[in-house]
Amino acid sequence: MMQDEAIVELYWQRDERAINETEMKYGKYLLKIAENILLNREDSQECVNDTYLKAWNLMPPNRPGVLSVFLKRITRFVSIDKFRRRNTSRQKASEYTIALEELRECEYAEDSMDAHVDQMYVTECIRRYLNTLPMEKKNIFVGRYFYMDSVKDIAGKMHLSESNVKVQLYRMRQDLKAYLMKEGGIEL
Amino acid sequence: MKAEMIMDAIGYLDEELLLDYDHLDGTEKKKKYFVYIGWAAAAACLCLVITLAAFQLFGRNGGEGGTLAKKETPAPGRTEAPYSTESSRPTEPAASGKPQTEIPSPVTGSPAPLIVPESRPQNPQTEGPGIQDRNPDSERIPQPTGTIGTQAPATEAPEPTPPQTDHPSYATAQPTQKPDWESMWTTFVAMIRPEMGGGLDGYPMAGRPTEYPGSRPGDVTNESVPTETPDELVSEEYFMQNSNWSFTLNYGSGLYVVRNGPLADAEPDQPLGMMPLHIRETEVKHLNFTRMVQVYTVKNIAKEAALAIQIDPWNYYLVYNLSYQPKDMASFMQDLCLRKTVQMLGIEFPDAENPRYFSDNDKNWDVLYAYDGAVLESFDEAYSHCSVRIELTSSVYGFSGMTVSLYSDGYVKWQMLGKIFFFRTDPALAEQLKALYENAY
Numbered sequence: 001m002m003q004d005e006a007i008v009e010l011y012w013q014r015d016e017r018a019i020n021e022t023e024m025k026y027g028k029y030l031l032k033i034a035e036n037i038l039l040n041r042e043d044s045q046e047c048v049n050d051t052y053l054k055a056w057n058l059m060p061p062n063r064p065g066v067l068s069v070f071l072k073r074i075t076r077f078v079s080i081d082k083f084r085r086r087n088t089s090r091q092k093a094s095e096y097t098i099a100l101e102e103l104r105e106c107e108y109a110e111d112s113m114d115a116h117v118d119q120m121y122v123t124e125c126i127r128r129y130l131n132t133l134p135m136e137k138k139n140i141f142v143g144r145y146f147y148m149d150s151v152k153d154i155a156g157k158m159h160l161s162e163s164n165v166k167v168q169l170y171r172m173r174q175d176l177k178a179y180l181m182k183e184g185g186i187e188l
Numbered sequence: 189m190k191a192e193m194i195m196d197a198i199g200y201l202d203e204e205l206l207l208d209y210d211h212l213d214g215t216e217k218k219k220k221y222f223v224y225i226g227w228a229a230a231a232a233c234l235c236l237v238i239t240l241a242a243f244q245l246f247g248r249n250g251g252e253g254g255t256l257a258k259k260e261t262p263a264p265g266r267t268e269a270p271y272s273t274e275s276s277r278p279t280e281p282a283a284s285g286k287p288q289t290e291i292p293s294p295v296t297g298s299p300a301p302l303i304v305p306e307s308r309p310q311n312p313q314t315e316g317p318g319i320q321d322r323n324p325d326s327e328r329i330p331q332p333t334g335t336i337g338t339q340a341p342a343t344e345a346p347e348p349t350p351p352q353t354d355h356p357s358y359a360t361a362q363p364t365q366k367p368d369w370e371s372m373w374t375t376f377v378a379m380i381r382p383e384m385g386g387g388l389d390g391y392p393m394a395g396r397p398t399e400y401p402g403s404r405p406g407d408v409t410n411e412s413v414p415t416e417t418p419d420e421l422v423s424e425e426y427f428m429q430n431s432n433w434s435f436t437l438n439y440g441s442g443l444y445v446v447r448n449g450p451l452a453d454a455e456p457d458q459p460l461g462m463m464p465l466h467i468r469e470t471e472v473k474h475l476n477f478t479r480m481v482q483v484y485t486v487k488n489i490a491k492e493a494a495l496a497i498q499i500d501p502w503n504y505y506l507v508y509n510l511s512y513q514p515k516d517m518a519s520f521m522q523d524l525c526l527r528k529t530v531q532m533l534g535i536e537f538p539d540a541e542n543p544r545y546f547s548d549n550d551k552n553w554d555v556l557y558a559y560d561g562a563v564l565e566s567f568d569e570a571y572s573h574c575s576v577r578i579e580l581t582s583s584v585y586g587f588s589g590m591t592v593s594l595y596s597d598g599y600v601k602w603q604m605l606g607k608i609f610f611f612r613t614d615p616a617l618a619e620q621l622k623a624l625y626e627n628a629y
Contacts, residue, residue: 061455061458061484066203066207066210069206069207073199073206076199077199099195100192103194103195104191106191106194119197119200120197120467121467121477122194123198124477124479126201127201127205138209139208139209139212142201142205143209143212145198146199147209147210158212180194
């Protein structure tokens with residue numbers, strides 16, 4: 001397998017082998033993320049192809065430090081975008097929909113935080129919240145709500161039982177809600 | 189706050205938060221099985237050791253128990269210790285047929301061998317014969333033969349005399365040995381320890397930080413994806429244009445601010461590194477935080493004038509240097525590459541009876557470049573008269589409908605980079621240029 005730096009260099013040199021190398025090295029991981037969100041093989045493959053295209057358009061000027069995260073983030077956004085454009089009434093319960101329903105526990109009324117506050121600030125709050133957690137909990141949260149892995153997969157990767165992962169996720173959601181409500185009006 | 193917003197916000201988390209989980213893959217699952225196998229092996233070894241130890245201990249006890257049953261009726265001349273405990277029981281037969289030590293019965297005065305369990309002192313006077321029914325070892329407890337007085341305490345028992353091995357009553361008896369507890373425990377620990385240590389080392393203990401070779405959380409660059417933004421996905425543009433928020437960046441000696449939404453046509457060029465972007469909302473909630481962003485130069489634009497930053501993975505934003513001070517109008521137009529980045533929609537002459545409007549972009553620029561010697565200078569435009577107004581638009585800088593104004597007293601006014609620049613030239617030149625403009629069309 002080619003090293004990430006070499007693959008990025010291929011992108012910068014506008015060498016089309018970059019796409020093939022990316023697919024060989026990260027194709028199955030990207031497909032897994034897309035399938036976790038879309039629960040549809042064909043749509044997922046389409047999102048992965050869109051990921052390659054966007055990566056091609058983004059490098060240069062981008063020179064990502066961690067190519068895998070860079071690609072997975074693109075796949076995540078593209079897949080969520082596609083998910084939202086689909087007819088929601090016909091959607092099956094993918095890991096994304098389940099994770100989204102879980103995150104509804106973190107919802108709260110707008111008046112507790114200024115309505116103008118949006119993603120950047122929420123991202124900052126979540127980042128700060130995650131930095132208060134030990135490594136294991138942080139990884140569970142990221143695995144579930146960024147990579148959209150199932151509880152079973154997370155339990156396997158983290159050497160934990162599924163019930164343990166579920167309990168930890170539940171507690172983190174409760175803590176995150178409290179954290180967001182608390183930080184909404186306080187200078188950080 | 190909606191779950192969708194939280195989910196989107198999670199998508200913008202920094203790489204350093206995502207790296208650790210990203211390095212977990214299927215191989216970790218295989219390692220888990222190896223850990224289980226290690227624990228199973230350790231448990232098997234432990235069971236084996238316990239079995240061996242138990243066999244060594246209770247196997248001999250069992251054999252001895254068999255002889256003890258026989259010892260209830262000791263052979264003639266056999267000497268029994270008054271309390272049959274492991275530590276006090278004689279291990280060798282007596283040297284002669286006569287017992288060397290006898291505990292006389294309180295009643296009969298005859299030797300009465302007593303075998304009493306350690307944990308249950310026998311008091312037949314109070315418990316009576318019923319104790320035999322409850323005690324499984326009751327068959328080993330000889331019945332008192334008369335009025336029983338107090339039993340001799342164990343400490344008063346005389347030390348057993350080493351028996352003679354050639355005594356005929358012990359000719360067939362198995363010699364018993366005192367178990368060596370110390371050596372057994374040492375052996376047990378020696379067998380357990382390597383397995384235990386290996387198992388603990390391989391077991392993923394809770395709270396132990398996992399380190400991955402090659403991962404450098406603090407040494408990563410931010411990534412960004414400047415593509416078209418789906419409306420339902422990102423509201424960064426609204427965020428950036430919200431007047432309640434301010435975004436400032438310090439680079440060199442300049443203070444750069446965000447003025448517009450995501451770049452449309454400007455091309456980020458060379459990355460300058462990760463820098464802190466200070467974000468403030470001081471009107472409503474008094475929020476104030478910092479976020480690391482990747483900073484780029486912008487193609488064709490001097491970095492002293494403007495830079496590009498990535499706030500989110502999908503978009504670039506221009507930041508303008510508030511302290512940018514060009515020497516003259518030539519350097520101003522060169523630094524900002526105005527001819528390439530700004531389109532002139534037309535020139536208007538407000539003084540004319542019938543204001544005329546021209547839209548030849550190249551010719552307009554040629555006319556304007558005649559002012560390139562004008563120097564930057566402060567100016568109070570309230571008392572001056574605008575003779576020529578040029579309408580500008582730029583997809584690079586993200587504005588439309590702005591104007592360049594030429595004043596009759598030789599000043600040129602630019603509205604660029606979020607502020608106003610005045611350049612002064614000779615009023616005579618201004619008149620000449622005005623005439624030149626008018627004649628040019």
